[in-house]
Amino acid sequence: MPVGRPVVVSLVAADVIHTFWAPNLHGKKDMIPGRRATIEFRADRAGTYRGQCAEFCGYEHALMAFLVVADPPAEYDAWAARQREAATSPSDEPEARGQQLFMTAACARCHAIAGTPATGRLGPDLTHLASRRTIAAGTLANDRDALARWIADPRALKPAAMMPPSHLAPGDLQALVTYLGTLK
Numbered sequence: 001m002p003v004g005r006p007v008v009v010s011l012v013a014a015d016v017i018h019t020f021w022a023p024n025l026h027g028k029k030d031m032i033p034g035r036r037a038t039i040e041f042r043a044d045r046a047g048t049y050r051g052q053c054a055e056f057c058g059y060e061h062a063l064m065a066f067l068v069v070a071d072p073p074a075e076y077d078a079w080a081a082r083q084r085e086a087a088t089s090p091s092d093e094p095e096a097r098g099q100q101l102f103m104t105a106a107c108a109r110c111h112a113i114a115g116t117p118a119t120g121r122l123g124p125d126l127t128h129l130a131s132r133r134t135i136a137a138g139t140l141a142n143d144r145d146a147l148a149r150w151i152a153d154p155r156a157l158k159p160a161a162m163m164p165p166s167h168l169a170p171g172d173l174q175a176l177v178t179y180l181g182t183l184k
């Protein structure tokens, strides 16, 4: 978000009641399935603010965090413009192989990558995955090692995750991680 400008966040819950809360920025806002809620707030100082679901919502409640990054408006505008662009195309053989694996393994059924045939909606949009600091709702750092562990067996890290384990040969897993790393 841009520093000094109010932002409005639109909130929906797919399954159970969650509560959106970044304690240093705003009060708690309940998210009730079937109802769209909005919350307006402003950051007066640049920085990274941690948020956390504040309503017990199931097994993964403690693993449901997010970061709000407040940047000076010009930096924010540049970031927002990049986020609206489609994904970059693979530029070498390993990246192309990773992309092909993504499209042919189950990944593309649950995840979208803008500018590719992947349009799944059950999981997070991955068009700009590599620009995020964390994955799996603040649970893991966004680096090669964590991505590989997550893709191989998400439920070893988050037992109730809705993403199934994948059975990929080690070389294929590495190609996939290489491709995901290009999604800046």
Ligand code: HEC
Binding pocket: 102, 105, 106, 107, 108, 109, 110, 111, 122, 123, 124, 126, 129, 132, 134, 135, 136, 137, 147, 151, 158, 161, 162, 163, 164, 166, 176, 180
């Ligand atoms: C059945 C649907 C499903 C399939 C198939 C699936 N995923 Fe996921 N994926 C999810 C869901 C749901 C999440 C969010 C999990 C969470 O945070 O608890 C997720 C999270 C992720 C994340 C972390 C994204 C973030 O921003 O937190 C990555 C990376 C990812 N999946 C990659 C893959 C890859 C690569 C494949 C194929 C090998 C794949 N997924 C297959 C549903 C799926």
Ligand SMILES: [Cu+2]
Binding pocket: 017, 018, 019, 053, 054, 055, 056, 057, 058, 061, 064
């Ligand atoms: Cu929750």
